[in-house]
Amino acid sequence: MSERRSIVVTYRQGFRYWLYGLIVLVSLVSVMTGILWERHKGSQILAEKNDLADEVSALQDLVKFKTTELDMIRVNSDVDTAALENARQEMMGLQAQIYQDQEQLQLYRELLEDTDPPGGLSVSRFQLTLVDSKNIAYRWVARQKTVKMQATTILVDIRVMGSQGNKPVSLSLSELDTEVKVMPLTIKFKYFSINQGVLSLPDGFNPDTVQISLGYSWSDKLTYKQTFDWKVEE
CATH class of the missing domain: 1.20.5 (Single alpha-helices involved in coiled-coils or other helix-helix interfaces)
Known part of the structure; x- marks a missing residue:
């Protein structure tokens, strides 16, 4: 053990x-x-x-x-x-x-x-150019041809005819161009005068024609009148 x-x-x-x-x-x-x-x-x-x-x-x-x-x-x-x-x-x-x-x-x-005889006052050119949907630029030339050419004061009346609300409407240039305060206009020239501005069209107004009337300042009547179709160039 x-x-x-x-x-x-x-x-x-x-x-x-x-x-x-x-x-x-x-x-x-x-x-x-x-x-x-x-x-x-x-x-x-x-x-x-x-x-x-x-x-x-x-x-x-x-x-x-x-x-x-x-x-x-x-x-x-x-x-x-x-x-x-x-x-x-x-x-x-x-x-x-x-x-x-x-x-x-x-x-x-x-x-x-120009070989034609003197015919007094006339509008040789009229042009409309689109600015925007409501504004149209206008340009026109007043012309004078008389026997004795001299600087003369001319009265001008411009109206735009058309319709608004199915009714005929005639608007003066002073109602459409803010730069024109009164009508008729007074311009002075010897041979011709180039004039221009901008038209502001009111709502609903549809223009058809433009009427330009000219007359001498010493006369009670506007002796020349011409109507142009409303044709706008873009």
Whole structure:
């Protein structure tokens, strides 16, 4: 029969303190490690914040620069646009003046080539041009041919005839052109007079014809009368 032997472990009082010390040391190391990590992490966060602050500052400067540059471009664009608009207006004015000069030249040529006897007053041209749905530009030329050509004051009456609400209506030029205050008009010319304006048609008014009457200022009657069909050019 085999013999059993007991194992005896000798207990020492200092081992417990050593164990406690080891635990405390491990705890201190953990705490210090945590503190160092937090400091390192805090340093990283602070560095990142500083980097972001630098980037924000740089972006602000860039935005400010681009804004200033954009404002300069806008100013230059406005200047260029204004210059182009002025140039366009000048060109339109020159074109209109050239057109009028050419028209006057043609009228003078017609007078020189006219072999008919003096016939007094007449309307040599009448034109309507569409501006928009309610506004029509008009242009007409009064002409004078007498034995003794001289500048003469002429009275002019213009009426637009049509219908409104199935009823015949006759409207004076002063009712359709805001620039014309009273009728008859008074114009003075020697050979011819080019006249123009814009008609503003009232709602529901359907024009059919335009009647132009001319007369000398010393006469009680308008001696010349001509009717034109309402034909609008676009």
